[in-house]
Amino acid sequence: MYDFAFQTPASVSDAVKMLADDTEAKLLAGGQTFIPVLKQRLNKPSVIVDLNGLGLSGITSAPDKITIGGMTTHNAIMSNPDIQKRIPGLAKMASWIGDTQVRHRGTMGGSLANNDPSACYPTAVLAIGATIVTDQRRIPADEYFQGMFTTALAPEEIVTAIEFPIPEKSNYEKFRNPASRYAMVGVFVAKGPAGIRVAITGAAQDGVFRHTAMEQALATNWSADAIKGIVTPADGLNSDIHASAEYRAHLIGVMTRRAVAGA
Amino acid sequence: MPQVSLTVNGTPHTVEVEGRTLLVELLREKLSLTGTHVGCDTSQCGACVVHIDGYSVKSCTMLAMQAEGAMVTTIEGLAAADGTLHPMQEMFREHHALQCGFCTPGMVMSAIDLVNMHPQGMTEDEIRHGLEGNLCRCTGYHNIVKAIDAAQKLMHPMAQAAE
Structure with a gap:
């Protein structure tokens, strides 16, 4: 170093x-x-x-939202009773990041500022329609993610909190790389104030994206059966030693059905 | 050169470090506490696990400067002054939960945090899953899991009695 x-x-x-x-x-x-x-x-x-020691960690629960400080750790998120009860998909997601020791240090704000194309949190933020709060402004999820390791943040802008509206249903399913535990495909499904949304991570070269074909089918019929016939094109998906683009495209279908069934 | 002040195993220290000095380098090279090991240096193996203010962390993935004001506990700080082992150490010995011993300090530190985080007690499956941040190349984990199960009964006797 x-x-x-x-x-x-x-x-x-x-x-x-x-x-x-x-x-x-x-x-x-x-x-x-x-x-x-x-x-x-x-x-x-x-x-x-x-950024430690600036009071940016903590979770507050209001009737219409849960606000998570930018420096809140994965461990604090997974073990928070309000998040477990009101946004269970998010608590489950946090519990699957890294390992206990990583979860004691790693933060939601840090992960979102980095926007790794295999990171988990971007799917929850995008599917639930969360708002990224910075020292300067409020950024809607739809405008925040701008491709691999790229966000709407200015160079001198700091994520201070993330506001999640409360979804009626939420769930996350992740096919983990057996060695690194990173998402080879991660799918967050949500039904809530932002509508019915399906957000995918780990699969695409540009990072997190919404699966609109799945969303439309689920809007008509919220069930795993409703999306059974939907084929995800392999174009633009990652191909590496762990999985081909075609395999990831197949996994997206499998993991989305599991996520809906468990929501 | 910058300085960091921290408490390690109950003893306050003020140490000169570089900005880039890792916590594990401070412990091993400045304080000669070589029980904390560097295995992979990529936050995967868990040989470097220590406690910061009671929580297990990978000391190879934390800067020494970030430990300003922290209470750090390493493997050297577990046994009592008279040499009486911590129940986790005692159970690792009792159940032969180590072979080469390289991963053991990190395993013990992670295991104590794991038991602390589950005062209601853990099943065997939960213990195995909870060790995902620590790698052992010798034991096949089986005796480590047995040792942690035995230790949790000593550390949380009431939880076990209530079952």
């Missing part, structure tokens, strides 16, 4: 200023992706601005 200056801002605005002062400065959230990236020398920041 290349060396860098480690800075602990006193506030979010302080952190923004540190980023503005140095174009090579980078934010550190839970570090469960970023520290491995630094070890591989894939990134060479001059300054690391640590």
Whole structure:
């Protein structure tokens, strides 16, 4: 790892200023992706601005929404009784990320800022129609994800919270890579204020996307049988040593049916 | 050079580190606590697991500077001053839950957190699943699972009695 200056801002605005002062400065959230990236020398920041200790973690439950602070850990999300009860698909998703030790450090805001094309959270955010709250503005899920490792965030913008409306039904199913446990295909289904939505991760080169053919079929009939005949084209899906694009296309059908059946 | 102040196994330390120094490097190289191992260095194997404020973390995937003000417990901090082993250590010995021993410190630290997180007790399946962040290349895990099952009965006697 290349060396860098480690800075602990006193506030979010302080952190923004540190980023503005140095174009090579980078934010550190839970570090469960970023520290491995630094070890591989894939990134060479001059300054690391640590977001721990700014009070950005915590979960609040209101009648119409659950708000999750950007620095809230996967472990806190999976074990929160309100999330377990009101958005069970999200609690289940968090419990499947990494392992216990990773879940004690990794954060929702960090994952969403990174937007790994195999990350789980983007599917929940997109399917439920959540809002990404930053220090500057509120970004609807539909505008937030812009392709592999790309988001609507400006370079000096910080995710402070994520607001989830409460879906009537939600569920997540994930076909895990047997070694890394990353999603080879992950499917989040939701029926709620944003309508009926099916969001897919791990499968496409551009990251998370909505499966509109599945959504239309489920809008007519919310059941696994309703989407049985839908064929997902393999165009634009990932092909690697773990699975071909055709195999991933098949998995999307299987995992979506399981997700609907279990919702 | 930056400094970090933290408490390790009950003893306060202030240590000079670089920004890039990992917590595991601080523990092993600055404090000579070599019981915490570096196996894969890619946050997969769990040989480097320590407790930060009571929670298990992979110390190869945390910067030393992030431990400012933290209470760190390593494998060296588990036994009592008179040498009495922690129940988890005792059960690892009792059930022969190690062969080469390389993964053992991380296994023990993860196992204690796992038991702490499940005061109601865990089934064998839950214990196996809960160890997903720790790799062992010798034992086949079976005796490790047996040791953790025995230790949870010692650590949470009331939960077991209520069953």
